[in-house]
Structures are given as C-alpha cells and as structure tokens.
C-alpha cells in the first residue's frame with residue numbers, strides 16, 4: 612500500500628500533534644504503532660536517526676524529527692501562519708514545547724524519580740506559558756487570529772502527552788498556565804479534534 616506511514620509508539624508522546632494535524636487537514640495516513648518490544652529488534656535500525664516518530668512519504672523517502680514531520684503535516688493541512696511574525700510565534704512555541712521532550716524521556720528512564728521529573732516538567736511549562744502568553748491573539752490563538760500547528764501542539768501536550776505520563780500532570784499544568792489553558796480550550800472545541808477522540 613502506498614501513502615503516508617507514520618511510525619511511533621502506541622502512546623501520544625510527540626506524535627499526537629502530528630496525528631491531529633493530519634486529521635485537521637483530512638490527510639489520510641497510516642498510524643503505525645510500534646510495540647516497545649519490537650522497537651529495538653525490528654524498527655530502530657530502520658529509523659533514519661534511530662528515533663521515532665518517522666514518516667514514510669508517498670515517494671518512499673523517510674522524514675525524521677517530530678518538528679519537521681509536523682511542518683510537513685501543517686503545510687499540507689494549511690495550518691502554517693503566512694504572516695512572518697505569526698510564523699515566528701508559532702515556531703517559537705513549537706521549539707519551546709520541544710524542550711519538554713528530554714524531560715519526558717526521563718519519565719521512562721528514571722522510573723523512581725517521578726516527583727522530581729514532574730516538578731521539572733511543571734517549571735518548564737510555566738516558563739513556556741509566560742512566553743506564549745505574550746504572543747496570544749485577542750481570540751486566544753498562539754499565532755494570529757486563526758488556528759495553527761502551534762495551537763495543536765499545545766493541546767497535544769496539555770491534554771494528551773502530559774496526562775499520559777502522569778494522570779494529574781496535565782491538569783496541574785493547565786491550572787498554573789493561563790495561556791496554555793486558553794489555547795487548549797480553543798483547540799478542544801474543534802469539531803475534528805472532538806471527532807478524533809469520540
């Protein structure tokens with residue numbers, strides 16, 4: 612079968628934002644969920660940078676790095692701001708959110724250290740919230756007056772990835788982070804997002 616194939620683990624992590632962006636753009640893709648057991652033996656060697664997510668394109672070429680894959684999905688979905696300043700706001704938010712990934716990895720590598728890791732995650736989110744709070748539009752989007760991939764990334768972290776790591780973490784972050792909360796509430800009202808989880 613040809614078509615887009617997205618490889619990731621069976622969890623939200625840093626791929627959920629990509630899945631949701633494809634969904635928002637009605638772009639079909641195969642959502643391939645790799646089991647942790649088969650990762651080292653079958654898949655790691657095939658991943659261009661030895662990590663997931665990676666995306667196999669229609670022409671057979673393979674993209675790695677979640678940010679690059681998200682950009683591809685957002686371009687196809689029409690979710691990249693066209694205004695240069697708004698584009699920079701969106702990229703700024705994405706880069707800041709990507710700085711949560713190394714903290715997320717610690718959840719899996721240091722299972723006995725969860726309290727400290729949760730605190731580090733929350734502290735980082737509060738900082739990100741302050742920066743994003745300065746770029747929010749009057750309507751509450753990260754970049755300009757319409758939805759972009761940056762809003763989807765915020766939602767994906769606060770409502771899916773953080774709660775998956777630790778049940779209350781997403782809720783606590785949303786309580787302490789007014790800008791992230793505002794964006795999350797907007798994205799959660801999107802009919803296609805609601806349909807995806809129904």
Ligand SMILES: N[C@@H](CCC(=O)N[C@@H](CS)C(=O)NCC(=O)O)C(=O)O
Pocket residue numbers: 624625655661662663664675676677678712716
């Ligand atoms: N900068 C990379 C980070 C990718 C990454 O750390 N992926 C993790 C899962 S979230 C992974 O592949 N872990 C398995 C491994 O490193 O063997 C990206 O954004 O795609």
